[in-house]
Amino acid sequence: xxxxxxxxxxxxxxxxxxxxxxxxxxxxxxxxxxxxxxxxxxxxxxxxxxxxxxxxxxxxxxxxxxxxxxxxxxxxxxxxxxxxxxxxxxxxxxxx
Numbered sequence: 001x002x003x004x005x006x007x008x009x010x011x012x013x014x015x016x017x018x019x020x021x022x023x024x025x026x027x028x029x030x031x032x033x034x035x036x037x038x039x040x041x042x043x044x045x046x047x048x049x050x051x052x053x054x055x056x057x058x059x060x061x062x063x064x065x066x067x068x069x070x071x072x073x074x075x076x077x078x079x080x081x082x083x084x085x086x087x088x089x090x091x092x093x094x095x096x
Contacts, residue, residue: 033087034065035078063090 036056048054058064063075066087075091 029068030070032067032070033076033078034067036064 036058038054038056040054061077064078064087065072066074066076066089072093074089074093076087076089079086079088
């Protein structure tokens with residue numbers, strides 16, 4: 001049996017539940033989903049109007065990027081739920 005006094009780790013584990021995170025439930029985070037990107041001159045940007053189409057660098061069905069506080073955390077797919085757009089996560093990105 002190892003002990004913290006001897007430089008080892010204790011031989012016990014602590015069970016964690018969602019209740020343990022209650023202190024952070026009200027912390028605001030910004031979630032962004034990137035459908036695609038494009039580059040255009042400012043002159044073209046100023047000419048955009050309702051109903052105009054902007055071509056993005058992604059194909060239909062290609063994964064979108066999900067950011068939390070400007071950090072890429074996942075990739076996912078756009079879904080339609082009761083006439084509203086949503087995102088389902090398909091891949092979690094591990095920090096490097």
